[in-house]
Amino acid sequence: MSKLNIGILYGGKSTEHEVSLRSAESVLKAVDHDKYNISLIYISKDGEWMLSRDSEEIKILSEDNTEALTLIPSKHLAAGDTPLKLDAVIPVLHGTAGEDGKIQGVLELLDIPYAGCNVRSSAVCMDKDMTKRLLTLQGIDVADGTVIKRQHRDQVKFEEVKDSFGLPMFIKPVNQGSSVGVSKVTDEKSFYQALDAAFSFDTKVMIEKGIDGREIEVSVLGNTDIFVSLPGEIISSTEFYSYDSKYIDDDGAVLQIPAELSDTVTKKIQQVAADTFNTLDCEGMARVDVFLTEDDTVIVNEVNTLPGFTSISMYPKLLEVSGVGYSELIDRLIELAIERHQLESRLKTDR
Structure with missing residues (x-):
């Protein structure tokens, strides 16, 4: 039986870029190389896709040790003039532009099977x-809570929110993972600091009753x-x-x-x-x-x-x-x- 060609997709434009590298290292170590030919595909923080010339190690890639990848809808990926034929991709990406449906949409346009949830459920x-x-x-x-949009930030009053949800409460960006931008609120000062922190990562933030x-x-x-x-x-x-x-x-x-x-x-x-x-x-x-x-x-x-x-x-x-x-x-x-x-x-x- 011939080996399947599998891509490990890692890095990404996300606050969890470094965590992705660590996850990808574990996947590469555990994958059965007798069953699969592995291609390492790195997405830089600037969004550039690169194919590693050395599939033995997960690392931050540069032009010195990679080939730039071209995305061709319905025709997979290409490194220069050479198509990169993949039977499936494992997206080892976390956070925004990784688990929010964006990468999943790209892979569907490329007509490549991928591990994990589809575009809709990811989003x-x-x-x-x-x-x-x-x-x-x-x-x-689910926990009681409310969502505030950036344009309504100045209308949010600590005492009103405290009356609704009590203390402690949690404030978090709506679209982030790994507790990025999440704060525990115990008083008025930490409330407004938490709002600012959450809004630095997203245009919508969630205020939740502490459980x-x-x-x-x-x-x-x-x-x-x-x-x-x-x-x-x-x-x-x-x-x-x-x-x-x-x-x-x-x-x-x-x-x-x-x-x-x-x-x-x-x-x-x-x-x-x-x-x-x-x-x-x-x-x-x-x-x-x-x-x-x-x-x-x-x-x-x-x-x-x-x-x-x-x-x-x-x-x-x-x-x-x-x-x-x-x-x-x-x-x-x-x-x-x-x-x-x-x-x-x-x-x-x-x-």
């Missing part, structure tokens, strides 16, 4: 406001038939699970994998994760993050359609403890990408 899940609206319609619990509960995460894998992992718990040593806690501070949090939960609560969380995945029309993969309150209410916090793939990331670690190893996970994501592409390729495009 919806990245937008925390839209995510909450759809989950609420389905009867899935007193355990932070639980669940990995979901599949297209129509989905597999839900055992839950894991984030035990943060800081005020909340911030960007630094996730990627910089080695002592920022303890990951309890699997979480210490009763069978009944475990199944309840897994069902909420499955219902969330299906409600948002996710495919391939997603990590569902929830709060578990003292009375065992499960409140969905957010859904990450391109979760971290570093060696310490929850998504692969939760699947591993649930019986799906890292290398097997990559195999499955490639299979799911090709399966969906084949199904969609059979759809009619004319009458």
